[in-house]
Every structure is written in structure tokens, then in C-alpha cells.
Amino acid sequence: MQYRMTKLIGKKLITLIMTLFLVSVAAFLAFQIIPGDVVNAILGTEATPEREAKLREELGLNDPPVVRYLHWIGGVLHGDLGRSYRYSKSMNEMLPVAELIGDKLPVTLWLAALAVFFIVVVSIPLGVFWAQGKSHFLDAFLNVLTQSVMAVPSFFLGILVTYLFGMVLKWFQPGGYVSYQKDFAGFLKYLVFPAISVAIPKIAMTARFLRNSMLTEKTSDYVRTAKSKGCTDRQVMYGHVLRNAMMPVVTFLGMIIAEIVAGSIVVEQVFGLPGVGRLLISSISNRDFPVVEILILYITAVVIVVYFLVDLLYRVIDPRIREM
């Protein structure tokens, strides 16, 4: 078991590194192809040719693409993530990408953690409850409710949440934000409502998914066995059905989590949170290549790591997979 685990992790690490490399090349190539020029983006179209040429030289843009890529990846391998073309630290010094992202990442990660927490804590009991099929009315009600919640676009949901909790109930200050370095508790408080906006549609999806999975699982023979032992409906659902029904749900949750950790761009925008998602959008329009490249690598790594965790969870849930 120990050996198998080490082997598995080793294998996944190799996959991770190979994927990151391929993605970094692809992102670099994409940047060569898309129209637009970083020098124009920085200086505007009115700049003199001399200034443009000087900046081009400074940024190393006159080197051939292969050299630039090698230069960049050499830096990354040595722990230097490069410097942003766009953001500067002082008049003459450009902001290191590591510093820039290090600033935004906690916002996105904490937002994701809160959202995932809400999703798991609400959707699983809701799905189990729903699958018990207590009454037709409740079934129909939950069906309509989840369907409509899923259909609402997240920016609109964000506006609704802001309106309801911010303007009417005044539980938080819309547009306000406290940085986590200053006041961590306050920071979390500001993240709760964005996290709810992120979570609500996903809760609806996950609950529906879990319910369907449990309804299928409920027809299994072992459920009849559990009933023949004298288990109550609740004991059958939580003690037997839930774990087996979680298999497809875990995959689905993995997809959702990867999506959220990669940045909930719309929600960050609506709530004015300085997260990774917003940074990605602005950096792409600014042609801020070093920042975009690192963000893409971050998202890739997140997706792969989350899927690896899903893989591990499979093994925990289903003993038959452990032996494969």
C-alpha cells in the first residue's frame, strides 16, 4: 500500500511537470500569435519611435522568440517568475510577478475555500434529504428552485446578493474590502457574500447530481439487505447509500473546485475583490505576458492537483479501486 502510494504520487508528479511544460509553451506561442503589442499597450499610440525602441530593448523583445522563451523558463526554474510589464514597484523598477500574484492569490484561495465549504455543507444534506422523496410537493419545489438558481448568471446573482445583504439588510458594505494583512477577520467577512454568490448555483447543481446518483443507488440490492436488517430510512441513506452515491459526485465536485480555485472572475469583478481572476483579465488586455504565463501555469497546476485529490478520494470511497 505504502509502495503503491509512493508510485502513484511519483507518476502524478511526472504528469504534472510534463503538462506544465507543454502548457507554458502553448501559452507562449499563443502570445506570439494574438495581435497587439505590449509596447503600444504601455506607452499608448502617441509615443515617439525612439521611446518605443528603447522599451522594446529593455523588455528583451528584440530577441528571437525561442531565446525569449528559454530566458523566461530559465528564470522560472531558478525561482524567478519574471517581472510584470505593466505594474511597477517604483518609477524605475517593474513589479516582480511573484509579488504581484502573491498579493492576489490569498483573496482567490480564501474565496474558493469558503465557497467550497458552503457547497459541501449545504449540498450534501440537501441532496440526501431530497433523495428520500418525502413528498411530491417538496420534490417539485426543489426541482423548480434548483433549476432556476442554476439558470441565473453569476453576475446577476452577485448583484442580487449585494442588493439584499448589502443595501437592504446592511450586513456588509458593498464595494468595501479590507486587505487580509490588516484585518483577517474583517477580510473573511467581506468574502462571505461573494463566496455565497459563487456557491449558490453550484449547490443547486451538486444537490441535483447527488440526488440523482442516490436515487439510482437506492435501487441496488444491498439497500434491500440493509432494510431487511431493520435499518431506518435515515440509516439506509447515510450508512449505506451515500458513500456509494458519492463516486460520481466527487468527480463533479472536483470539476467545480478546480473552476473556483482558478478564479471566479465575474464574482471578483462584481464585488470588487482584488483576486487572481481579475488580474488575469486585465493582464491579457495589457499584453502583460509574464503575468499571464504564470497565471495559466497556476490554473493548470490547480486543475491537475485537484483531480489528483479526486483520484485519491475515489480510493478512500471505493475499496475496489484501491486494488487496481
Place this chain on the structure above:
Amino acid sequence: MKEIAAKAMVKIEDLSVHFGETKAVEHVNLTVAPGEILGIVGESGSGKSVTALTLMGLVADSAKMISGRILFEDTVLAESGKPRDKALYRRFQGEQMTMVFQEPMTSLNPTKRVGAQVEEMLLLHTQLTREERYQKVCESFQAVGLKNPEKVYRAYPHQLSGGMRQRAMIAMATILHPKLIVADEPTTALDVTIQNQIIELLRKINQKEKNAMIFITHDLNLARRLCHRIAVMQNGHVVECRGTQEVFADPKEEYTRRLIEAVPSRMKPKIKIQRSNREPVAVVEHLNVYYHDGGGLLSRKSRQQVIRDADFTIYRGEVLGLVGESGCGKSTLSKALLGMNRDIEGEIRHFSTRPQMIFQDPYSSLNPCKTIEWLLTEPLRAAGEIDPAFKMSAADRRAEAHDMLRKVGLDEKYLDRRPSQLSGGQRQRISIGQALITKPGLVIADEPVSALDVTLQAQIMELMRRLQDEMHMAYLFISHDINVVYQMSDRIMVMKDGQIVEQGETEEIFRAPKDPYTQLLLQES
């Protein structure tokens, strides 16, 4: 009869259960006394399982109890017109009455350790401490003949063999010494040798604990060996309910007689065919077949030998039977013959074109989205792609399908139906039609009757023989049931652990089996 009724512990009185329009159970009266084993025998759909599940309070919610009531000792468990009282049932389920199900693999929770699943009985119904529970579970494993109870306790269901799983199920059903045990086809999914052990175990438990037992089966022979009384069910009715000896000595009902006769038996005369010449359709020489496990981008494959040195010939117009327990390599051999397994050593020579296959499960082997016509004409379309002789118009194909349908005993109104609208027996007829429509020289039939009731079994086997007379192909007939193979085959091969241990003329092997394994198989059945 009166005596038993007086001391009866479970009484089912005038029970009728309907599912919508379907009348599953009609006015059934049954009783069981302590220490008695009652057999309920009938074909699938006869209402035997619904009766048992209703008694146990486990029948689906869509079932409606139209009439009657169920008594357990002096308690009325269920009565028509009243909704099912789940709380009342839970006082009896597990503690007073338990059930052993047909399929021990799916009836156990795949993600829970076997020990924990048995222990759940104690958690639900007793106040024992953790150690006491563990002790008791291990004792119960020992009592049902599971050696190494600690290991079984920690195992997951898939890590045990079918027989061990069923023993664990029985341990679960007996651990609280219930007054009633209902066993619903507990041996149907098991090999013959294991079947007998389980039957013996149930008999032993009944003798020791003196509990009432209801044994549900479609196999009259099994019921005969275990049960004191037998109730024969047909279309929801109990048509006959008497002592086992009496039922067999003098069956009152035509239906009972048919059931007794349909059981494949060595006592009955075989259908004989004359073999004109010894012209081979397939020759297999020194065949080794390997199987691969795993194998991804970065993992190493493991290669296992499944078939060892198989040597045999199938002749035109004969039926070659292949018998052995599940997992012995029967299906692997048939796949290799059809070229579906490429890692082989040795030689397979075919002297006929397009060998075809008939599969075991007519429910899952027919595409449910397609019409019968589409399914029957598909082999013709496929053959037309590679063989100009089969290039034909859609109208011709339809005509062929039409003919074939008649040959397998169905009429043309079925052409536009889909598999779900057909019964199991009808579906298997379609499978046979699919296999035969391109007039192959060799047909491999992999357990073609194992999923069917005895009476259907007899019909399908007769159909296969009749079609062979008309079309002169050879069958490789695979089954785990040696009696079925006896009925069908001219020659027999016996397989064990991937090796053909014996082959020869059917009569000869049955009269004087040479290999000890063949002798064992013949004794057990």
C-alpha cells in the same frame, strides 16, 4: 395439514398484491411452522419473490396489497387497506425475521467491510460492547463454515468468493437467531459444488435452531432436497401446496408435472442426431490464451495464462458441449475462437466463415434502442460490407429477417418492436436469430439458457436442436450446468482451471468419467 396450521408461526392469509394493472400475487394462503422448511417454487414472474418480499415488508412502494393479511405469531404485520407500518416491521426485521438474497455480490454493500455489515445487525438490535460484537461476528462466521473469521471480518465483499459471500450473508441472517429465515434463490448465482454446500448449511441451521424457513427457488430438484413442504406458484396463484414426497410422487397439477419434466436430467432419453461425416469446422491445436491486466502509459502490464494447451476439433453438424465452473476459462476460450483475444499461442483453424455467438443474458446483449428488424438485419449488413454474397437490398434483408423470425418461433408483428417489449425467452430467440441469419458453419453459445427458467430452458434447447437439423451448423455449447450440457451435446469437454481435463462422447463420459474432477461434477449435480 390441520396440525401444521395450528402451530403455524407465520400465516399469509388470502394475500393479493398488485403493481398497477399487474396482478403479481392472487389470493395466496401459506403457513410455516417452527422447524419447518417451506419451498416456494415457480418460474420468474410467478409471484414467489413478491410474496416473500411482502411478508418481509420489503416489497417496492408501488406494490398495492389488495386483499389479505400477514401474521407473525400473534402480530398482524400487514393488512390490506392499511399503509405499511415501517416502525412495526422494524421491530421484527433483523431480529425475528431475516432474509438471504440471491446475488451475494450485489446484496452486500461494496464499500463496507463484510464484518461491519454483519456487525450492523448487533448495532441495531443489541447493546453489546465493541469487543463483544467483534467476538460474536467472528463466532457467527465460524458457525457458517468460514475459516479465518478475522480475515473475513476485515475483507470487502469483492475480496471474497461467491460461496464465501453467501456464507457471510447467512451469518448475517442467523447471528440474532431469528424465528424466520427467508432465502430467495440463495444458490442460483453459485456453482454446483458451492450450491450443495450452501444447501447443507441451511439444512444444518434449520435442524439446530428449529427456526421456520422459506426457501424460494425455480429449481424443483433443489427444493426437493431441502424442503419439507412445497408450494408451487404460477401466475400469482399457489396451484399446489403439499408435502415434498407427495408432490413428486403424484403431482396434482399439469403445471407441476411440466416443471418436474422440464428439469434437465440424465434419466431422460436424449435427442439423438446422426452425424453423417467427420468434416471439421474448426480445429484447435495446442492453444494457450493469455489475458492482460492493467497497462497504461506508465504502468507495466501483467500477463496471465488463462487457457493451457487446449486441443480439440468441432465437426460439422455436431454439438460439442463445454462444461466447467465459472472462472475456469470457458468464455475466454470462446472469445479466442472468434479472434477476440489476440494474445494466443498455438493454432486455431476455421473451415467455415463468420462463426457467430449467442450470449447468456438476452436482457443486456440486445441494443434496447433498436427494433427487432434492425437487430436481425444487422449481421447481414455487416456481412455485406466484406462479402459480395451478402450484398442485398433492404427489402431482401427484411425478407430474410422475416423468415428468421418465423424460424425462431415468433411472428412478424414482432419486427417493429424493441427488446424491452419482449420476454426473456423471446429475446433469447432473437439472439439466436441474429446468430443464425448469416448461415454460419459454427455457432458458439455461451450459457444461452442459464438466465432462463426451466420450462423456457427446455424450449430454447429444443429450438436450437431443431434449427441445427434445418441448417446443419455446429454448436459449441457452453454451460456450467452439466445436466443441460448432457441434454444438448453429442460430445463433451470438461474444463478446469483453463485446462481441458476430459473430452469424449457424452454417454461415455457420463457412464465412466475418468478424471476425478468430472466424477465430482457428476456427483454434485
